[in-house]
Amino acid sequence: MKIELKKFGTTLISRQNGREAFAAFQSQLTALDENENLELDFEGVITFSPSWGDEFLSPLLKKYNERLVLINANNPSVKATLELLAKINQKPFIIR
């Protein structure tokens, strides 16, 4: 399953918005098959920060581990945020 993060907004920065996005996303997640990867596409995201990322990505990383795959994660704020979140969660992200 591939999810375009820009559908949640192109400036993804606050914890509150990250929590709201995560809650809204739960209904889509029910369609994910047992062995299917969950691909999150950062294309179009302009600014990304650890507050939003911690609310949205950290629980997904904990639940899906290497089935969580991040793509188009080249934006400088996306890269820097992912490095910090990997440290906080003590687990690396799979980035393609």
Place this chain on the structure above:
Amino acid sequence: MAEEKDFITIGEAAEILKVSIDTLRRWDKSGKLSSTKTSEAGYRLYYKPQVKIFLNELFGLAKDWVLKETKLSPEFYCSNSAVFQTRLIQMQDVLMAIPRLSNIFSLVVAVAGEIGNNSFDHNLGNWPDVAGVFFMYDIHKRNIILADRGVGVFATLKRIKPELNNDEEALRVAFTEIISGRSPESRGNGLKFVSKIVAENPIGLVFQSGDAELTLTKDNSDLNIKHSPEPFRGCLALITF
């Protein structure tokens, strides 16, 4: 007429403005901030009041607000997080249009976002008096100013690290120590992100909370924290880019 003591060296001007001496030399050449005269030995001298004005009237306004709760014009004030997000996105659009900033604008916005959102996240339901943040930026002077009249970093971190003794220790932890997912609250890693971004990019930060003032610049991972003669309860940040 200006007296001799009103003139300061380039090093002193750099210290006041929290930029490097090389930056000041560039600004002198481009006319952005010209030195006022040259000393007998041939060194640039700056007129101190002019340097302070350059630093920013905005910074003075923010500082007066955190110190004395002066009246704020609505254009500087975000009463809640939604207003702050809206203005932050407006700033993002402005910065994005500047070609020189194409590599760092998203980082500058993320840094400002983390600092401003921290104010809301850590004070929600707990504001001692005025809720909200001061938020203003000046594209020409290349700076962003954020301030809040919240409980401050020490009081916030003491809830999860009771062993902390003072503002300086609290700032050091806030900017360096990663609080892992096992901690009772997940909040609190935003300032680590800020220190990493500043250390790796042409971005500067001065951050004061309580009686501790921290200065961070590129390529300098050592935290420079000093005692401020004007303590206050909340937080005050100056981001330069």
